[in-house]
Amino acid sequence: MSEPPQTDEGWYVLHDLRTVDWNNWRAAPDHERERAVREGVEYLEAHESVSDASEGASAVFSMLGHKADLMILHLRPSLDDLSRAERQFERTALADFTEQTTSYVSVTEVSGYVSTDYFDGNKDEIDAGLRRYIEGKLEPDLPEDEYVSFYPMSKRRGETHNWYDLSFDQRADLMAEHGATGKQYAGKIKQIISSSVGFDDYEWGVTLFAANPTDIKDIVYEMRFDDVSSKYGEFGPFYIGRRFPPHDLTAFFAG
Numbered sequence: 001m002s003e004p005p006q007t008d009e010g011w012y013v014l015h016d017l018r019t020v021d022w023n024n025w026r027a028a029p030d031h032e033r034e035r036a037v038r039e040g041v042e043y044l045e046a047h048e049s050v051s052d053a054s055e056g057a058s059a060v061f062s063m064l065g066h067k068a069d070l071m072i073l074h075l076r077p078s079l080d081d082l083s084r085a086e087r088q089f090e091r092t093a094l095a096d097f098t099e100q101t102t103s104y105v106s107v108t109e110v111s112g113y114v115s116t117d118y119f120d121g122n123k124d125e126i127d128a129g130l131r132r133y134i135e136g137k138l139e140p141d142l143p144e145d146e147y148v149s150f151y152p153m154s155k156r157r158g159e160t161h162n163w164y165d166l167s168f169d170q171r172a173d174l175m176a177e178h179g180a181t182g183k184q185y186a187g188k189i190k191q192i193i194s195s196s197v198g199f200d201d202y203e204w205g206v207t208l209f210a211a212n213p214t215d216i217k218d219i220v221y222e223m224r225f226d227d228v229s230s231k232y233g234e235f236g237p238f239y240i241g242r243r244f245p246p247h248d249l250t251a252f253f254a255g
Protein backbone atom coordinates (compact mmCIF):
# COMPACT_ATOMS: atom_id res chain seq x y z
CA MET A 1 0.00 0.00 0.00
CA SER A 2 1.30 3.47 -0.79
CA GLU A 3 1.00 6.15 1.83
CA PRO A 4 -2.06 8.45 1.80
CA PRO A 5 -1.28 12.18 2.15
CA GLN A 6 -2.10 13.83 5.46
CA THR A 7 -5.00 16.22 5.29
CA ASP A 8 -6.57 19.03 7.31
CA GLU A 9 -10.19 20.05 6.89
CA GLY A 10 -11.88 23.43 7.26
CA TRP A 11 -15.40 24.53 6.44
CA TYR A 12 -18.06 22.16 5.10
CA VAL A 13 -19.43 23.14 1.70
CA LEU A 14 -22.84 22.82 0.06
CA HIS A 15 -23.42 23.63 -3.61
CA ASP A 16 -27.22 23.86 -3.84
CA LEU A 17 -28.28 23.94 -7.51
CA ARG A 18 -31.83 24.84 -8.44
CA THR A 19 -33.98 25.41 -11.47
CA VAL A 20 -36.85 27.92 -11.42
CA ASP A 21 -40.31 26.77 -12.50
CA TRP A 22 -40.89 29.71 -14.85
CA ASN A 23 -44.40 28.56 -15.85
CA ASN A 24 -45.47 28.57 -12.22
CA TRP A 25 -43.74 31.88 -11.70
CA ARG A 26 -45.55 33.55 -14.62
CA ALA A 27 -48.90 32.12 -13.49
CA ALA A 28 -48.55 33.30 -9.86
CA PRO A 29 -50.30 36.47 -8.65
CA ASP A 30 -48.13 39.55 -8.05
CA HIS A 31 -48.42 39.44 -4.27
CA GLU A 32 -47.11 35.85 -4.17
CA ARG A 33 -44.19 36.72 -6.44
CA GLU A 34 -43.36 39.79 -4.33
CA ARG A 35 -43.43 37.69 -1.18
CA ALA A 36 -41.21 35.02 -2.76
CA VAL A 37 -38.59 37.59 -3.83
CA ARG A 38 -38.75 39.38 -0.46
CA GLU A 39 -38.25 36.15 1.49
CA GLY A 40 -35.52 35.07 -0.95
CA VAL A 41 -33.62 38.35 -0.48
CA GLU A 42 -34.02 38.14 3.31
CA TYR A 43 -32.76 34.55 3.33
CA LEU A 44 -29.78 35.30 1.12
CA GLU A 45 -28.79 38.49 2.97
CA ALA A 46 -29.02 36.75 6.34
CA HIS A 47 -26.95 33.81 5.11
CA GLU A 48 -24.35 35.97 3.37
CA SER A 49 -23.85 37.76 6.67
CA VAL A 50 -23.74 34.31 8.35
CA SER A 51 -26.33 35.02 11.01
CA ASP A 52 -26.90 31.27 11.51
CA ALA A 53 -23.42 30.15 12.62
CA SER A 54 -20.25 31.42 14.32
CA GLU A 55 -18.50 31.81 10.96
CA GLY A 56 -18.65 30.79 7.30
CA ALA A 57 -19.63 32.32 3.97
CA SER A 58 -22.52 32.15 1.51
CA ALA A 59 -23.20 33.45 -1.98
CA VAL A 60 -25.83 33.20 -4.71
CA PHE A 61 -25.12 32.83 -8.43
CA SER A 62 -27.19 33.12 -11.59
CA MET A 63 -26.38 30.03 -13.71
CA LEU A 64 -26.44 29.51 -17.46
CA GLY A 65 -27.96 26.62 -19.39
CA HIS A 66 -30.59 24.04 -18.60
CA LYS A 67 -28.84 22.34 -15.65
CA ALA A 68 -29.54 25.11 -13.11
CA ASP A 69 -30.85 28.66 -12.86
CA LEU A 70 -29.54 29.42 -9.37
CA MET A 71 -26.68 28.12 -7.27
CA ILE A 72 -26.58 28.88 -3.56
CA LEU A 73 -23.17 28.19 -2.07
CA HIS A 74 -22.74 27.79 1.69
CA LEU A 75 -19.57 27.19 3.72
CA ARG A 76 -20.03 26.50 7.42
CA PRO A 77 -17.94 25.16 10.34
CA SER A 78 -20.08 22.03 10.76
CA LEU A 79 -22.22 19.70 8.68
CA ASP A 80 -25.11 20.57 11.03
CA ASP A 81 -24.79 24.30 10.28
CA LEU A 82 -24.81 23.43 6.58
CA SER A 83 -27.87 21.27 6.93
CA ARG A 84 -29.70 24.08 8.75
CA ALA A 85 -28.82 26.59 6.02
CA GLU A 86 -30.20 24.20 3.41
CA ARG A 87 -33.45 23.52 5.30
CA GLN A 88 -34.07 27.19 6.09
CA PHE A 89 -34.28 27.91 2.39
CA GLU A 90 -37.10 25.38 2.06
CA ARG A 91 -39.13 27.50 4.49
CA THR A 92 -39.08 30.55 2.19
CA ALA A 93 -41.88 31.25 -0.28
CA LEU A 94 -39.18 31.38 -2.98
CA ALA A 95 -38.42 27.68 -2.53
CA ASP A 96 -41.91 26.84 -3.86
CA PHE A 97 -40.87 28.20 -7.26
CA THR A 98 -37.61 26.23 -7.37
CA GLU A 99 -36.53 22.63 -7.62
CA GLN A 100 -33.22 21.38 -6.26
CA THR A 101 -32.08 19.54 -9.38
CA THR A 102 -28.70 18.63 -7.94
CA SER A 103 -26.37 19.43 -5.06
CA TYR A 104 -22.86 18.69 -3.88
CA VAL A 105 -21.49 18.20 -0.35
CA SER A 106 -17.78 18.50 0.49
CA VAL A 107 -15.28 19.95 2.97
CA THR A 108 -12.38 22.31 2.27
CA GLU A 109 -9.06 20.48 2.43
CA VAL A 110 -5.33 21.05 2.45
CA SER A 111 -3.09 18.04 2.06
CA GLY A 112 0.52 16.99 2.50
CA TYR A 113 1.14 18.04 -1.11
CA VAL A 114 0.72 21.69 -0.10
CA SER A 115 3.38 21.57 2.61
CA THR A 116 5.03 18.69 4.42
CA ASP A 117 6.40 21.18 7.01
CA TYR A 118 2.86 22.06 8.01
CA PHE A 119 1.97 18.46 8.77
CA ASP A 120 5.31 17.21 10.07
CA GLY A 121 6.30 20.14 12.26
CA ASN A 122 4.70 22.10 15.02
CA LYS A 123 1.76 23.91 13.41
CA ASP A 124 2.24 26.92 15.70
CA GLU A 125 5.75 27.45 14.39
CA ILE A 126 5.10 27.55 10.66
CA ASP A 127 5.87 30.60 8.57
CA ALA A 128 3.17 33.30 8.86
CA GLY A 129 2.78 33.50 5.06
CA LEU A 130 2.21 29.74 4.78
CA ARG A 131 -0.24 29.86 7.66
CA ARG A 132 -2.29 32.61 5.96
CA TYR A 133 -2.20 30.64 2.70
CA ILE A 134 -3.46 27.48 4.41
CA GLU A 135 -6.13 29.33 6.40
CA GLY A 136 -7.31 30.95 3.16
CA LYS A 137 -7.77 27.48 1.66
CA LEU A 138 -9.64 26.11 4.68
CA GLU A 139 -11.80 29.17 5.32
CA PRO A 140 -11.95 30.95 1.98
CA ASP A 141 -13.46 34.36 1.13
CA LEU A 142 -15.93 34.32 -1.74
CA PRO A 143 -15.07 36.94 -4.37
CA GLU A 144 -17.85 39.42 -5.18
CA ASP A 145 -19.22 40.03 -8.65
CA GLU A 146 -17.26 37.28 -10.36
CA TYR A 147 -17.94 34.36 -12.66
CA VAL A 148 -17.98 30.92 -11.10
CA SER A 149 -17.32 27.47 -12.48
CA PHE A 150 -18.17 24.43 -10.41
CA TYR A 151 -17.43 20.79 -11.22
CA PRO A 152 -16.73 17.60 -9.31
CA MET A 153 -13.74 15.41 -10.17
CA SER A 154 -11.93 12.26 -9.11
CA LYS A 155 -8.51 10.72 -9.54
CA ARG A 156 -8.51 7.70 -11.85
CA ARG A 157 -8.23 4.13 -10.59
CA GLY A 158 -7.77 2.48 -14.01
CA GLU A 159 -5.78 -0.61 -14.94
CA THR A 160 -3.04 1.44 -16.60
CA HIS A 161 -3.29 4.68 -14.67
CA ASN A 162 -4.12 4.27 -11.03
CA TRP A 163 -3.45 7.36 -8.88
CA TYR A 164 -3.86 5.34 -5.69
CA ASP A 165 -1.06 2.94 -6.69
CA LEU A 166 1.52 5.74 -7.02
CA SER A 167 3.95 6.43 -4.20
CA PHE A 168 3.56 9.64 -2.18
CA ASP A 169 6.67 11.09 -3.89
CA GLN A 170 5.35 10.34 -7.39
CA ARG A 171 2.02 11.97 -6.52
CA ALA A 172 3.75 14.94 -4.87
CA ASP A 173 5.83 15.52 -8.07
CA LEU A 174 2.69 15.45 -10.21
CA MET A 175 0.90 17.79 -7.82
CA ALA A 176 3.91 20.17 -7.89
CA GLU A 177 3.55 20.39 -11.71
CA HIS A 178 -0.18 21.04 -11.22
CA GLY A 179 0.58 23.75 -8.65
CA ALA A 180 3.10 25.41 -11.01
CA THR A 181 0.46 25.62 -13.76
CA GLY A 182 -2.02 26.98 -11.23
CA LYS A 183 0.36 29.68 -9.97
CA GLN A 184 0.51 31.18 -13.48
CA TYR A 185 -3.11 32.18 -12.93
CA ALA A 186 -2.37 34.09 -9.72
CA GLY A 187 -4.58 37.17 -9.58
CA LYS A 188 -6.89 35.82 -12.30
CA ILE A 189 -8.29 32.62 -10.77
CA LYS A 190 -9.29 31.88 -7.20
CA GLN A 191 -10.08 28.25 -6.48
CA ILE A 192 -11.75 26.34 -3.67
CA ILE A 193 -10.76 22.67 -3.57
CA SER A 194 -13.02 20.66 -1.28
CA SER A 195 -12.92 16.94 -0.61
CA SER A 196 -16.07 14.92 -1.09
CA VAL A 197 -14.61 11.48 -0.30
CA GLY A 198 -17.32 9.67 1.65
CA PHE A 199 -19.70 12.62 1.17
CA ASP A 200 -20.63 12.71 -2.49
CA ASP A 201 -20.23 10.95 -5.84
CA TYR A 202 -16.80 12.27 -6.87
CA GLU A 203 -13.67 12.84 -4.76
CA TRP A 204 -13.38 16.65 -4.93
CA GLY A 205 -15.47 19.67 -5.74
CA VAL A 206 -13.63 22.34 -7.75
CA THR A 207 -15.04 25.90 -7.51
CA LEU A 208 -13.24 28.49 -9.63
CA PHE A 209 -13.80 32.26 -9.57
CA ALA A 210 -12.65 34.73 -12.21
CA ALA A 211 -13.46 38.27 -13.37
CA ASN A 212 -13.02 37.04 -16.93
CA PRO A 213 -14.74 33.77 -17.94
CA THR A 214 -12.09 32.92 -20.55
CA ASP A 215 -9.54 32.64 -17.72
CA ILE A 216 -11.68 29.76 -16.42
CA LYS A 217 -11.63 28.06 -19.82
CA ASP A 218 -7.87 28.69 -20.15
CA ILE A 219 -6.87 27.21 -16.77
CA VAL A 220 -9.06 24.12 -17.14
CA TYR A 221 -7.80 23.57 -20.69
CA GLU A 222 -4.14 24.09 -19.79
CA MET A 223 -4.41 21.76 -16.80
CA ARG A 224 -5.75 18.99 -19.03
CA PHE A 225 -2.22 18.80 -20.47
CA ASP A 226 -0.60 18.25 -17.07
CA ASP A 227 -0.11 14.55 -16.35
CA VAL A 228 -2.11 14.79 -13.15
CA SER A 229 -5.23 15.72 -15.16
CA SER A 230 -4.50 14.08 -18.54
CA LYS A 231 -3.68 10.67 -17.04
CA TYR A 232 -5.43 10.75 -13.69
CA GLY A 233 -8.31 13.24 -13.87
CA GLU A 234 -11.95 12.20 -14.25
CA PHE A 235 -14.57 14.91 -14.44
CA GLY A 236 -18.24 15.27 -13.61
CA PRO A 237 -20.67 17.86 -15.02
CA PHE A 238 -19.61 21.52 -15.27
CA TYR A 239 -21.72 24.49 -14.14
CA ILE A 240 -21.06 28.11 -15.06
CA GLY A 241 -22.61 31.28 -13.66
CA ARG A 242 -22.06 34.65 -12.06
CA ARG A 243 -22.40 35.90 -8.50
CA PHE A 244 -24.96 38.61 -7.82
CA PRO A 245 -25.88 40.54 -4.67
CA PRO A 246 -29.07 39.24 -2.97
CA HIS A 247 -31.04 42.45 -3.64
CA ASP A 248 -30.63 41.82 -7.38
CA LEU A 249 -32.95 38.81 -7.03
CA THR A 250 -35.74 41.19 -8.07
CA ALA A 251 -33.92 41.90 -11.35
CA PHE A 252 -33.14 38.19 -11.80
CA PHE A 253 -36.86 37.36 -11.71
CA ALA A 254 -37.92 40.42 -13.71
CA GLY A 255 -35.97 39.49 -16.74
Ligand code: 76R
Pocket: 111, 113, 114, 153, 155, 175, 178, 179, 180, 181, 182, 183, 185, 186, 189, 191, 193, 204, 206, 208, 219, 220, 223, 224, 229, 233
Ligand atom coordinates in the same frame (compact mmCIF):
# COMPACT_ATOMS: atom_id res chain seq x y z
O1 76R B 1 -0.66 25.67 -3.00
C1 76R B 1 0.09 24.95 -3.62
O2 76R B 1 1.04 25.28 -4.33
C2 76R B 1 -0.28 23.59 -3.53
C3 76R B 1 -0.48 23.03 -4.83
C4 76R B 1 -1.88 22.58 -5.08
C5 76R B 1 -2.52 21.45 -4.55
C6 76R B 1 -2.03 20.48 -3.51
C7 76R B 1 -2.79 23.19 -6.02
C8 76R B 1 -2.54 24.38 -6.69
N1 76R B 1 -3.90 22.40 -6.11
C9 76R B 1 -3.78 21.35 -5.23
C10 76R B 1 -4.69 20.32 -5.00
MN1 76R B 1 -5.36 22.59 -7.51
N2 76R B 1 -6.82 22.79 -8.86
C11 76R B 1 -7.63 21.76 -9.30
C12 76R B 1 -8.32 22.20 -10.48
O3 76R B 1 -9.60 20.84 -14.07
C13 76R B 1 -8.58 20.29 -13.60
O4 76R B 1 -7.78 19.65 -14.32
C14 76R B 1 -8.29 20.40 -12.12
C15 76R B 1 -9.22 21.33 -11.33
C16 76R B 1 -7.95 23.52 -10.72
C17 76R B 1 -8.40 24.40 -11.85
C18 76R B 1 -7.00 23.87 -9.68
C19 76R B 1 -6.36 25.11 -9.56
N3 76R B 1 -6.12 20.77 -6.94
C20 76R B 1 -5.74 20.04 -5.85
C21 76R B 1 -6.59 18.85 -5.76
C22 76R B 1 -6.50 17.77 -4.68
C23 76R B 1 -5.67 16.65 -5.25
C24 76R B 1 -5.28 15.58 -4.28
O5 76R B 1 -5.25 15.82 -3.07
O6 76R B 1 -4.94 14.47 -4.77
C25 76R B 1 -7.45 18.90 -6.83
C26 76R B 1 -8.55 17.91 -7.19
C27 76R B 1 -7.15 20.10 -7.56
C28 76R B 1 -7.79 20.51 -8.72
N4 76R B 1 -4.58 24.40 -8.03
C29 76R B 1 -3.45 25.02 -7.54
C30 76R B 1 -5.23 25.33 -8.84
C31 76R B 1 -4.48 26.57 -8.81
C32 76R B 1 -4.91 27.84 -9.53
C33 76R B 1 -3.37 26.37 -8.01
C34 76R B 1 -2.25 27.35 -7.72
C35 76R B 1 -2.04 27.57 -6.29
C36 76R B 1 -2.59 28.84 -5.79
O7 76R B 1 -2.24 29.87 -6.33
O8 76R B 1 -3.40 28.78 -4.84
